[in-house]
Amino acid sequence: MNKPFSQACENNKTPILSVLKPYLEQYDYVLEVGSGTGQHAVYFAESMPHLVWQTSDRLCNHEGIEAWLVESSASNVRKPLSLDLNQPWPVQQVPVIFTANTLHIVSKALVEKLFVGVAQHLANGGLLCIYGPFNYDGAFTSASNAAFDSFLKTQDSQSGIRDIEWVCAKAQQAGLKLLQDHKMPANNRLLLFKR
Structure with missing residues (x-):
């Protein structure tokens, strides 16, 4: 293929x-x-x-x-x-668990299930690395991210760019602490959490 x-x-x-x-x-x-x-x-x-x-x-x-x-x-x-x-x-x-461009594609319920899986399977001292776009204080970080979010919702109403605060809360519930929030090109971030 x-x-x-x-x-x-x-x-x-x-x-x-x-x-x-x-x-x-x-x-x-x-x-x-x-x-x-x-x-x-x-x-x-x-x-x-x-x-x-x-x-x-x-x-x-x-x-x-x-x-x-x-x-x-x-x-x-x-x-x-x-x-x-x-x-x-x-x-x-x-x-180590790495995931890129998934949290905005899957539903919010599946993001929650991702963190349940992380809580079950990430070793103590382990890293969770998440790449993708995120909102801050409930707002888009760019016009292109706002447009991307609208496009995502036309494909699947359950998808969309997630709020960083919500993601960090889910990570904390899974026993993780935010190590770094790296600014990346094209209005993306690379979040690094440690257990």
């Missing part, structure tokens, strides 16, 4: 890596929740060979992820696990 391709992934992979890399030096395994096309997984695994990068997503996305993995030179990226936020996660304890 032709590999799926996301221009957003292509644009943001290098800025994300530059922030993530120093934090992940002390870890050896990352579970990526919602690997999407598989582009991030391949790029990050190739750039951080000390890590095992475990992809995961719903079954409908596995073929595309595997197409990227087949063409990758990285030996440290793993075939996708079937992970649906409505179902029990197929892992035990993991040291």
